[in-house]
Amino acid sequence: MEAQRSGEDGRIPADWLYSRKMRWLIFLGLAMVASFALLWAWQTVAALVEGRFEYLWFYLPAFLSMAAVSVPGLEVIRSRMRTRARVGSCELRPEGTAITANRLHALLLRSYLLLGTVACLAFSVGMFTGVYTFPMTASQESLFPFLVGALGVCCGGYVVLLATGRLRNPLIVCTPTELRVRRGIETQSIEWDRIAGLEATSLREYQRNSAIRISPANPDALTIDRHYRGPFSGVLKSPPAIVAKADQFEVGAVPLYWFLRYYLEHPDDRRELADGRAVGRLLRGELVS
Known part of the structure; x- marks a missing residue:
């Protein structure tokens, strides 16, 4: 079977040239995520200064989760562009040669899912109990706690599936x-x-x-x-x-x-x-x- 080669670089399969060139889309997405992380970081500092400590259950996990979710995108770009194998990325095991997924991504996956769970559930509970108040319309106040709470439950379920080995890296x-x-x-x-x-x-x-x-x-x-x-x-x-x-x-x-x-x-x-x-x-x- 014939290998796929590109005219630009014989090492790069031809069908991957587009994804390598379009990596700026990932950078754009990461910039949007980073902007949310900065927003929650600012709100975290403001809550500390103003003594609204109950809001930290939402702002701080939201900030840390958004900051952590940016890393996998950068790792995808690095792996996509890499033409020389990285040391520590493969190893000999009793069953054969093993090639592992990005370890940092695997570590942060559980972290930002868990932090996202805490942030979403804190927002939902805070809105239902009246502890949190945000500038929203009446329809938004009635809808957002359910949506964000459901998102938190999904993130928490994902963490449980990873922890029990039902989902694996x-x-x-x-x-x-x-x-x-x-x-x-x-x-x-x-x-x-x-x-x-x-x-x-x-x-x-x-x-x-x-x-x-x-x-x-x-x-x-x-x-x-x-x-x-x-x-x-x-x-x-x-x-x-x-x-x-x-x-x-x-x-x-x-x-x-x-x-x-x-x-x-x-x-x-x-x-x-x-x-x-x-x-x-x-x-x-x-x-x-």
């Missing part, structure tokens, strides 16, 4: 015989020899994620381990192919693409995935064509 594990890709709700596994194709593609979400699509030779080639047991689990369908959002991984989207392609096309070298040589080759940049 992305992970790719490569063994000499199979490839395993874990996403939030499930882990998909496929034997290397049953992969029909591997291509770089762009997903039309989050400013076109740089993604890697791994197509099975036949539908029964995929093995699925569903670890999500929560609301709507019965209606969630597994995709017919493995799709990994490459810019969620700390190693970098481009190094990850060439790493997977190399071991797909070189079956005799797959034993390196079990003895640590694959990790060394990835970190030294030997596999980026």
Whole structure:
């Protein structure tokens, strides 16, 4: 199977050039988030100065949550633009070579969800009890506490699902015989020899994620381990192919693409995935064509 190359840089898959150029959209979104963080920071200071300490249950978590949510966007851009694997982004485990998601993103995810839960519930309870007063119309006062409270419940539920392992951070594990890709709700596994194709593609979400699509030779080639047991689990369908959002991984989207392609096309070298040589080759940049 032929690798996708761009005329601009032979290392960059052609379908990823647009997402790399449009990274300014993420910067624009981050600027909007940062403006809200500054607003809540200002309100936090004002509440402290004016002695309105009960408002800190809303303002302070809202500020910290908005500040924390900005970091994953920056990490996505860095992973999307990286052409050399980052040290510490992959490791040898007993089952094979593991490529982990961005650790800082994984840490902050629970933090800003938990802070968001506190802020939303504090706002909702404060409005219902009359402790909080904001310049709103009568219809807004009757509607916003329900909407913000529902958002807080959703954030809290997400935290519980992460804490109990029903939702998990992305992970790719490569063994000499199979490839395993874990996403939030499930882990998909496929034997290397049953992969029909591997291509770089762009997903039309989050400013076109740089993604890697791994197509099975036949539908029964995929093995699925569903670890999500929560609301709507019965209606969630597994995709017919493995799709990994490459810019969620700390190693970098481009190094990850060439790493997977190399071991797909070189079956005799797959034993390196079990003895640590694959990790060394990835970190030294030997596999980026």
